[in-house]
Amino acid sequence: MKRRNVPKPALGGAGEAGPGGTAGRPGRLQRHLLSGEFDELRDFPIFESNFVQVTQLGEVANKVTMGVAASSPALELPDLLLLAGPSKENGHLELFGLFPLQFVQLFVHDESRWQLKVKFCTGRAFYLQLRAPSETRDREFGQWVRLLYRLHFNSAQGAVPFTQEYSAPEDDEEEEEKEEEEEEIRLEWEEHQATEARLDPLASELWGL
Amino acid sequence: MTYAYLFKYIIIGDTGVGKSCLLLQFTDKRFQPVHDLTIGVEFGARMVNIDGKQIKLQIWDTAGQESFRSITRSYYRGAAGALLVYDITRRETFNHLTSWLEDARQHSSSNMVIMLIGNKSDLESRRDVKREEGEAFAREHGLIFMETSAKTACNVEEAFINTAKEIYRKIQQGLFDVHNEANGIKIGPQQSISTPVGSSTSQRNSRDIGSNSGCC
Ligand SMILES: Nc1nc2c(ncn2[C@@H]2O[C@H](COP(=O)(O)OP(=O)(O)OP(=O)(O)O)[C@@H](O)[C@H]2O)c(=O)[nH]1
Ligand SMILES: [Mg+2]
Numbered sequence: 001m002k003r004r005n006v007p008k009p010a011l012g013g014a015g016e017a018g019p020g021g022t023a024g025r026p027g028r029l030q031r032h033l034l035s036g037e038f039d040e041l042r043d044f045p046i047f048e049s050n051f052v053q054v055t056q057l058g059e060v061a062n063k064v065t066m067g068v069a070a071s072s073p074a075l076e077l078p079d080l081l082l083l084a085g086p087s088k089e090n091g092h093l094e095l096f097g098l099f100p101l102q103f104v105q106l107f108v109h110d111e112s113r114w115q116l117k118v119k120f121c122t123g124r125a126f127y128l129q130l131r132a133p134s135e136t137r138d139r140e141f142g143q144w145v146r147l148l149y150r151l152h153f154n155s156a157q158g159a160v161p162f163t164q165e166y167s168a169p170e171d172d173e174e175e176e177e178k179e180e181e182e183e184e185i186r187l188e189w190e191e192h193q194a195t196e197a198r199l200d201p202l203a204s205e206l207w208g209l
Numbered sequence: 210m211t212y213a214y215l216f217k218y219i220i221i222g223d224t225g226v227g228k229s230c231l232l233l234q235f236t237d238k239r240f241q242p243v244h245d246l247t248i249g250v251e252f253g254a255r256m257v258n259i260d261g262k263q264i265k266l267q268i269w270d271t272a273g274q275e276s277f278r279s280i281t282r283s284y285y286r287g288a289a290g291a292l293l294v295y296d297i298t299r300r301e302t303f304n305h306l307t308s309w310l311e312d313a314r315q316h317s318s319s320n321m322v323i324m325l326i327g328n329k330s331d332l333e334s335r336r337d338v339k340r341e342e343g344e345a346f347a348r349e350h351g352l353i354f355m356e357t358s359a360k361t362a363c364n365v366e367e368a369f370i371n372t373a374k375e376i377y378r379k380i381q382q383g384l385f386d387v388h389n390e391a392n393g394i395k396i397g398p399q400q401s402i403s404t405p406v407g408s409s410t411s412q413r414n415s416r417d418i419g420s421n422s423g424c425c
Contacts, residue, residue: 036398037215037267039390040287071283080249099249100280122246 029067029084032093041098044069045203047078047147049140051128054115062086064128065093066118068101068147070203077150077207081106081118106148108162114141116148143209150207213262216376217269217393218369219285219317221309222294223302224273227328230359231294232270235369240360247272250284257370259377265397266373278312285316289385289393290324290372295343297327297356298335303342310350318392320385323352324372331358 026034027048033041048067052060064085068078081104087094099120109117114130114137132140220228229247233239236253253268269288271281285291291313295302306325313323327343340356347354353371357364379385380394387394 036395040284094254095252097249097251098284100277103248103277120248122248124245 027065027067028093029065029082029095032084032095038095041069041082041095043073044071044080045073045078045206046082047143047203047207047209048082049144050131051116052131054127054129056127058113058115058129060129063131066128070206073206078147078203101151106144106151108145108148111141111145114138116144143204146209147207211263212256212265212397214377214380214387214397215265215267215395216289216373217267217287218290218292218372219269219271219288219313220292220294221271221285221313222273222292222326223296223299223305223309224275226273226294226296226299226302227359228273228292228294229270231292231326231328231357231365231368232268234359234362234365235268238362240362246274248274248277250281255369257373259370259373262377263397264373264377266369268369282312282316285313287391287393288317288321289376290322291317292324292326292368292372293352294326294328295338296329297338297340297343298329298332300337303327303338303346306346320379320392322372322375322379323350324368324375325350325352325354326368327354327356328359330356330363331360 027046028050029048030046032038033044033046046067046069048065051064051066053062053064054060062085064083067082067084069080069082070078071080079101081099081101082095083097083099084093084095086092103121105119105121107117107119109115109127114132116128116130117125118128119125130137130141130144220232222228224246225244229245229251230241232251232253233241236255247270249272251270253270255266255268257264257266269284271284272278293306293309293313295306297303310323313321325343325347327338327340343356344354346352353375355364355368355371357368359365376385376394380387385392385394387396
């Protein structure tokens with residue numbers, strides 16, 4: 001990931017405007033994929049949420065929409081991670097990358113702050129904090145936690161998807177990466193930005209979240 | 210931003226040849242000295258102007274490392290253009306071209322325009338593959354050929370834009386059916402009927418370039 005992508009984005013733009021989705025409406029990422037430019041990803045069941053990238057100290061940086069998707073509806077669990085964010089040019093959501101979940105680990109980083117950790121098999125890692133209305137935030141985060149349990153259970157790694165107990169050996173290396181990332185971070189987050197992403201009820205039911 | 214056409218590109222080739230750097234140079238005009246292994250597909254997009262038409266390039270930068278290859282291969286489908294990249298300082302990356310080419314031909318449309326790229330032309334002193342060898346390979350397999358440097362930006366614009374020109378030429382010759390999405394071409398959302406050539410709607414990036422001139 002080396003472009004204006006998730007770990008080092010420094011993105012501007014306020015993101016897509018518009019009212020919060022009503023329940024059952026596809027999330028922003030899904031709508032983006034449905035917009036006609038990404039035929040090969042159009043029919044994937046997706047479970048997505050809006051996040052902000054945070055530093056290890058919890059400072060807020062750019063917006064990220066993260067989703068997990070199944071490349072076939074027959075799959076019992078998602079197999080792809082999708083990352084998107086506002087484009088530099090016009091702030092519209094733009095897909096940054098698609099990563100096979102077998103090469104990515106997701107952890108709950110700080111449950112009290114609704115934070116996840118995303119770690120690539122190449123060692124690169126970053127932290128995301130859920131951005132959702134306070135009434136639904138716990139429920140939405142809970143769905144991610146359940147998903148993480150299922151993904152971890154399914155893989156050969158430890159069955160408990162929490163970073164706090166497990167992250168000791170890798171901390172040094174990450175410290176360095178974070179510093180680098182923080183240089184490029186711009187605080188452009190608007191406090192009261194409406195949250196548009198909704199969980200795709202179909203995908204979440206499909207995967208028992 | 211409206212556009213007349215959208216072309217899907219893929220960038221393929223061995224790990225470390227500079228695929229992500231080529232994309233970064235093309236979209237952001239930056240060079241990244243550190244190798245961040247790509248582990249799936251990363252996306253980039255940019256508008257170019259060909260013959261007075263705005264064309265959006267949607268670029269799929271794929272992972273070159275062997276362990277990711279079986280997965281990324283499934284996304285070759287529906288590409289109108291491919292940049293097949295090797296590193297002029299590492300002969301093995303040149304030797305692997307045949308297998309990349311087979312893969313690409315097998316998983317995408319037969320009309321796909323393929324641009325062969327010998328990257329890292331700034332490292333002349335470490336050159337391991339002669340320019341003539343690249344040219345010969347391209348001739349033999351019906352590819353376009355250029356040497357580029359993602360570091361100095363030499364020929365990077367040209368590589369992406371000449372590929373688009375060739376696709377556009379094929380569209381005009383009727384070789385590409387633009388309504389068949391398997392060809393990796395889409396018609397823009399609100400295609401304006403005609404944009405005058407050299408129109409001022411072109412962006413910083415929309416310049417027309419003569420063929421193969423340049424710095425390498
Ligand atoms: N000197 C020089 N170095 C380059 C050039 N292009 C890329 N590099 C370097 O080569 C290394 C690999 O570049 P990447 O673009 O990450 O390689 P890649 O083809 O995307 O590799 P994978 O993602 O693993 O498939 C990096 O250290 C770059 O800095 C170039 O034109 N000249
Ligand atoms: Mg790469």
